Amino acid sequence: MNKDRFLAFTDAIVAIIMTIMVLEVKIPVGPTFKSLSQEAPYFLAFIVSFMIICSAWYYHHYLFAHSKLISRKIYWVNCIWLLSMAFFPVATGWVSEFPLKREPGYFYFGIYIIWAILFYVLNRMTEKFNRGGNSSKGLELVKTNTTNYGLDAGLFLLGAVGIYFWAPMALLVTVLHALSWNLHGN
Structure with missing residues (x-):
């Protein structure tokens, strides 16, 4: 598959998802800072x-800048990854509407976990499919910076258990995971 078309397709979907999230930003109901502060959860x-999607977009482009080939399997895993990302606006809206309720927290966190696992699968498949030549060096860099499985599993477990006791743990652990991902990145 043509890599440029593949990346343009991905960019378009990511842009649409981010646009939907921006359009969901709520306008405060009054002209005061108190009105603005009432929208703080959203x-x-x-x-x-937004920051998670921006980080993923960067790593996605970094990964494929060092790739030469896009297989049908890579294409479909990428599409499923984008599908999971398409649920972020819904999850974001629900968790912000009910920040102290477990169900929205679990939904948001579940979408994030599925999305993160799919990115790891995409990363692995791309690295494996593009082994050899000059492309493997860049792919190896992405691979080592996005596969800290012990920390990931620990944070995912902390989130899954923690949400039961304190629903905002969904966003907190998501931020911690995204920070660990970016602090060890390129």
Whole structure:
């Protein structure tokens, strides 16, 4: 598959998802800072989701800048990854509307976990499919910076258990995971 078309397709879908999230930003009902502060849960969830998608977009482009080939399997895993990302606006809106309720927290966190696992699968498949030549050096860099499985599993477990006791743990652990991902990145 043509890599440029593949990346343009991905960019378009990511841009649409981010646009949907921006359009969901709620306008305060009054002209006061108190009115603005009442929308704080949505702003927080929006910022977390937006930054996660921005980070993923960067790593996605970094991964494929060092790739030469796109297989049908890579294409479909990428599409499923984008599908999971398409649920971020819904999850972001729900968790911000009910920040102290477990169900929205679990939904948001579940979408994030599925999305993160799919990115790892995409990363592995791309690295494996593009082994050899000059492309393997860049792919190896991405691979080592996005596969800290012990930390990931620990944070995912902390989130899954922690949400039961304190629903905002969904956003907190998501931020911690995204920070660990970016602090060890390129």
